[in-house]
Amino acid sequence: MYCIIVGGGNVGYYLSKDLATAGHEVLLLEKDRQRAARLVEELGEMAMQGDGCEVRVMEEVGFGRADVIVAVTGEDEDNLVVCQMAKRKFGVPRTIARVNSPANEALFNKLGIDTTVSATRIIFNLLEQEIESDLVVPLAALSRGNLEIVQVELSPQSRVVGKRIAEVVMPAGAHIVSVIRQDRGMLPAPEAVLETGDSVLALVSTELENELVSTFGEV
Amino acid sequence: MRVIIVGCGRVGSTLARMLADANHEVVIVDQTSDSFRRLGPKYRGTRQVGSGTDIDALKRAGIEKADVFVSVTDGDNRNIMAAQIARSVFDVPTVLTRIYDPSRAAAYRELGIQTICTTTIAANLMFDLAEGEPVTEFVQELQNVRSSGGSAAAGNSGPRTSGANAGGAAA
Numbered sequence: 001m002y003c004i005i006v007g008g009g010n011v012g013y014y015l016s017k018d019l020a021t022a023g024h025e026v027l028l029l030e031k032d033r034q035r036a037a038r039l040v041e042e043l044g045e046m047a048m049q050g051d052g053c054e055v056r057v058m059e060e061v062g063f064g065r066a067d068v069i070v071a072v073t074g075e076d077e078d079n080l081v082v083c084q085m086a087k088r089k090f091g092v093p094r095t096i097a098r099v100n101s102p103a104n105e106a107l108f109n110k111l112g113i114d115t116t117v118s119a120t121r122i123i124f125n126l127l128e129q130e131i132e133s134d135l136v137v138p139l140a141a142l143s144r145g146n147l148e149i150v151q152v153e154l155s156p157q158s159r160v161v162g163k164r165i166a167e168v169v170m171p172a173g174a175h176i177v178s179v180i181r182q183d184r185g186m187l188p189a190p191e192a193v194l195e196t197g198d199s200v201l202a203l204v205s206t207e208l209e210n211e212l213v214s215t216f217g218e219v
Numbered sequence: 220m221r222v223i224i225v226g227c228g229r230v231g232s233t234l235a236r237m238l239a240d241a242n243h244e245v246v247i248v249d250q251t252s253d254s255f256r257r258l259g260p261k262y263r264g265t266r267q268v269g270s271g272t273d274i275d276a277l278k279r280a281g282i283e284k285a286d287v288f289v290s291v292t293d294g295d296n297r298n299i300m301a302a303q304i305a306r307s308v309f310d311v312p313t314v315l316t317r318i319y320d321p322s323r324a325a326a327y328r329e330l331g332i333q334t335i336c337t338t339t340i341a342a343n344l345m346f347d348l349a350e351g352e353p354v355t356e357f358v359q360e361l362q363n364v365r366s367s368g369g370s371a372a373a374g375n376s377g378p379r380t381s382g383a384n385a386g387g388a389a390a
Binding site (some may be wrong): 053054055056075076077078080081085088089103104107110111 | 272273274275294295296297299300303304307308320322323326329
């Protein structure tokens with residue numbers, strides 16, 4: 001794979017090295033001359049000074065033959081433009097943009113960016129898992145944030161304890177993916193009976209997440 | 220007409236004053252309140268401190284009812300992003316943005332955003348003047364700008380508030 005990474009800050013730097021170690025062809029673009037010079041010194045041909053939003057630079061480094069563009073500068077608007085230009089002008093199959101402000105995630109998806117990564121949201125979700133005060137804890141966002149895998153730990157008062165999985169009425173399009181019982185993951189067999197302490201993993205659309213509270217909540 | 224201008228630099232402040240003097244409702248948004256000094260004491264419109272790419276700030280500025288949105292900060296990418304928010308999220312009928320980089324200006328013209336590339340306009344005008352010929356290159360560039368927003372936004376241009384659609388691009 002030929003990956004072009006725009007933005008030679010910490011994320012871009014470590015990402016380039018990891019991708020190169022994994023055997024991919026990588027180019028790291030950094031706009032600031034001083035920083036770029038240091039990167040070139042350390043990474044050699046893998047790094048280059050240039051503004052990834054300028055068509056001339058994009059042509060020079062071969063955006064046209066890139067398999068993926070990753071925009072990880074510190075400014076959301078720069079990441080947006082890199083990815084949009086990459087897709088529209090060069091037909092790059094996959095674009096990934098870092099989003100610093102969580103509010104921009106939905107916006108970027110709407111404007112055609114394939115994948116957005118918001119460090120804030122990932123850490124927030126991890127914190128939620130640690131705290132586990134909510135009944136339904138999001139574990140992973142899929143499909144551009146439209147779907148999630150969530151975890152529900154069943155208390156003794158949960159209305160589904162003692163019921164067979166087939167009897168659990170899930171919101172539209174939601175599915176139980178697995179049941180974790182005493183640290184062992186099980187496939188959700190329809191005849192299996194749910195017990196207190198089970199962790200139910202479910203795939204659900206983001207907007208229906210809250211309905212799971214009534215599905216699994218207290219009687 | 221209700222106009223929102225993002226960026227109170229030279230162009231932004233001049234445009235804001237012109238529109239306010241022509242009795243339009245103008246809100247100018249800038250991240251630093253110092254920039255508003257460029258408006259002078261006689262400016263009759265509204266000023267708002269905030270970021271033109273922050274949806275909440277734009278809502279506070281009245282973007283949901285705006286007829287015209289103009290982004291003229293000194294950052295091309297910021298202008299592009301603000302313009303797209305105005306166009307794709309809020310369906311503002313006329314969206315204008317100043318872009319310095321000619322290739323980016325051309326690329327985003329296809330999205331129904333009227334990009335005004337002052338680099339190209341200045342170069343074209345000076346080219347014509349230097350050659351001593353009629354200003355054809357310059358006029359051609361202006362027509363490129365005019366037709367970009369109009370063709371992509373056919374049927375959309377014109378103030379939200381008035382019933383009649385003027386048809387074609389409002390430059």
